[in-house]
Amino acid sequence: MTGTEDHASSTSSGTSPAGAATGPSGAFGTVAAPFMVVSEAVDGVYSAPKAEATAEVAIHPFAHALHYGSACFEGLKAHRGVDDVVRLFRHERHVARMRRTAQLLHLPPPPAELLEQAIVMATAENLEVAPPSPGALYLRPLLLGTEPNIGAAAAPSATALLLVLASPVGDYFAAGAAALTLKLETSLPRTTPQFGEAKAGANYVMALGPTLAARAEHGAAQVLFAPDGVVQETGAANFLLLDDGRVVTPPLDSSFLHGVTRDSILQLARDLGYRVEERRLTVDELVRWPGEAALAGTAAVLAGVGRLITDDGPVTFGDGTAGPNTTRLREALVAIQRAERADAHGWLTEVPAER
Numbered sequence: 001m002t003g004t005e006d007h008a009s010s011t012s013s014g015t016s017p018a019g020a021a022t023g024p025s026g027a028f029g030t031v032a033a034p035f036m037v038v039s040e041a042v043d044g045v046y047s048a049p050k051a052e053a054t055a056e057v058a059i060h061p062f063a064h065a066l067h068y069g070s071a072c073f074e075g076l077k078a079h080r081g082v083d084d085v086v087r088l089f090r091h092e093r094h095v096a097r098m099r100r101t102a103q104l105l106h107l108p109p110p111p112a113e114l115l116e117q118a119i120v121m122a123t124a125e126n127l128e129v130a131p132p133s134p135g136a137l138y139l140r141p142l143l144l145g146t147e148p149n150i151g152a153a154a155a156p157s158a159t160a161l162l163l164v165l166a167s168p169v170g171d172y173f174a175a176g177a178a179a180l181t182l183k184l185e186t187s188l189p190r191t192t193p194q195f196g197e198a199k200a201g202a203n204y205v206m207a208l209g210p211t212l213a214a215r216a217e218h219g220a221a222q223v224l225f226a227p228d229g230v231v232q233e234t235g236a237a238n239f240l241l242l243d244d245g246r247v248v249t250p251p252l253d254s255s256f257l258h259g260v261t262r263d264s265i266l267q268l269a270r271d272l273g274y275r276v277e278e279r280r281l282t283v284d285e286l287v288r289w290p291g292e293a294a295l296a297g298t299a300a301v302l303a304g305v306g307r308l309i310t311d312d313g314p315v316t317f318g319d320g321t322a323g324p325n326t327t328r329l330r331e332a333l334v335a336i337q338r339a340e341r342a343d344a345h346g347w348l349t350e351v352p353a354e355r
C-alpha cells in the first residue's frame with residue numbers, strides 16, 4: 001500500500017468528458033468524474049479524506065481484496081434540482097449500509113462521519129459535471145482490503161483503502177421506456193442466505209451467470225430470484241407488486257439487499273394512502289397477481305416490470321407496460337429528488353460548492 005501521498009500511479013484516461021454538465025455521454029457508470037476522494041485505514045484508523053484527480057490507484061498484487069473478496073461498495077445519487085442546487089439523496093442510509101457491509105466482510109468500518117464527509121466532498125468536487133434530471137451524479141464509495149498477504153484466506157485484512165468515486169449518469173431505465181422483462185429463477189438463491197444484505201462484489205458475480213443466460217435465452221433484463229418459490233429480489237434491484245390500494249414486497253432479511261429506494265417508495269406509498277404489506281411473497285401469488293410489478297433501486301428508480309418468464313410460460317403484468325401506480329410513485333420520488341416537491345422526510349442534503 002502506498003501511504004497517504006497521491007495514489008495516482010499513472011496518468012489516466014477517461015475522466016470527465018467535456019460537456020458532462022449538459023448530460024453525460026456514455027453508458028451508465030462508464031464516465032469518470034474528474035475527482036475522487038481517498039482515505040486509508042491502518043489498524044482500523046482511517047486517514048482524513050482527501051480529494052484527488054480520478055486516476056488509477058496502486059494496489060499490491062498480494063492485496064487481500066484481490067484474492068479473498070474483501071471488497072464492497074455503495075451506490076447513491078446527487079440530484080441537480082430545478083433550482084440548479086445539487087442535493088444528495090439519503091446518503092446517511094447508504095453510509096449505514098456500507099458500515100454494515102464492512103462488518104460482514106470483517107473490514108474496518110469507516111466512521112459514519114468520515115464516510116459522510118468523503119461522500120459530500122466527492123460530490124462538491126464534481127458539482128460541475130452533475131447533469132440535470134433525469135441524469136444525476138452517481139457516487140460510488142468503494143472499500144478494499146489491501147493487506148498484501150495471499151496466505152490470509154482465514155484472516156481479515158489489517159489495512160483498507162476507501163475511495164469515493166463519482167460518475168455523471170443518465171436514466172438507467174428511461175422513464176416511459178418499455179417495461180422490463182424478468183426471468184424467474186426458483187432453484188437458485190440470490191446469494192448465500194446470510195450474506196444477501198452485504199453490498200459486495202461477490203454477490204454480483206454470483207448472479208452474473210443466471211443473468212447472462214436469461215438475457216441470451218429470453219431477452220430478460222434481470223433474473224428474479226425466488227428459491228423454493230419464495231420471492232427475494234433481482235440481481236440489481238428490489239421487487240414490488242402494486243395495485244390501486246396496495247404495495248406488497250418481501251420483508252427485510254439477511255438474504256437480500258435492504259434497498260434505500262425500496263424504503264423510500266414504501267414511505268411515499270404510505271403517505272399517498274396505499275396499504276404497505278412487507279410479507280412473504282410466493283411465486284404462486286406472484287403469477288396470479290392482477291396488478292403491477294416493479295423494480296426499485298438507485299439506478300432503476302422505480303421501473304415497471306411488464307413480463308415474467310417462468311418455466312410454465314410468460315406472465316404479463318397489467319397490459320405489459322409500466323402501470324399507473326408504478327408511474328405515480330416513481331413521479332412522487334423523482335419530484336422530491338428534483339426539489340419540485342417538499343422533502344417532507346428530510347431525505348435531501350444540499351451540497352455547497354467546495355471551492
Ligand SMILES: Cc1ncc(COP(=O)(O)O)c(C=O)c1O
Binds near residue numbers: 237238298
Ligand atoms: C442487488 C440489489 N438489490 C437492491 C438494490 C436497491 O438498493 P438501493 O435502493 O439502495 O439502491 C440494489 C442497488 O444497487 C442492488 O444491487
